[in-house]
Amino acid sequence: MAARLLQRYSAGDRTNHWLIVLFFLGAGLSGLAFFHPAFYFLTALFGGGTWARILHPFMGLVMALCFIVMFMKLWRHNRMTEADKEWMRHSGDMLRGDKSHMPPVGRYNGGQKLVFWLMAASLLVLVLTGFIFWQPWFADSFPILARRIAVVLHALSATVLILTVIVHVYAAIWIRGSLRAMTRGTVTEGWARQNHALWHREMTNDRR
DSSP: OOOOEEEOSOHHHHHHHHHHHHHHHHHHHHHHHHHOGGGGGGGGGGTSHHHHHHHHHHHHHHHHHHHHHHHHHHGGGGOOOHHHHHHHHTHHHHHTTOOTTOOOOOSSOHHHHHHHHHHHHHHHHHHHHHHHTOTTTTGGGSOHHHHHHHHHHHHHHHHHHHHHHHHHHHHHHHSTTSHHHHHTSEEEHHHHHHHOHHHHHHHHTOOO
């Protein structure tokens, strides 16, 4: 008998997610090209250095706008609770293969919520600092010291965002069945019961 499926993300949610991925790759690769000369060859993906420099801020801005759409829909589900703090305390046990101490969680667990807020914070800093040294539109409105500080903060925030995305992708691959949620929009009832028991009860009206 086929496994019962639960709707986790709509078509619109998934489209927006993959747009974020697309523009993250564009902004990330073009940004790396200017971060260090060893990565400058990446500008060839965008038609050369001039086009990479022109397109980078626009791709970053579109990524941020798409993330805002996702943020407005999901931030309430990502508020930290005492159960999430308990989940975080036992996350090391889970990584070692022992899930016996993990509390039941809702739509997202503590690790996913931490990833969500790290992404939101790093993107906010990236957008704000990016405007400060965006030539030729806004940079001349700020003193040179502010631009220098903005460049450093921009690079640090980009590093945080890239590392956070790596953790996000690894977790999606590591937890079998998770990728299906963002490719087909559904998860099996067994996956939901095992990984997000409270959300499973909410979706199935199972009060056990």
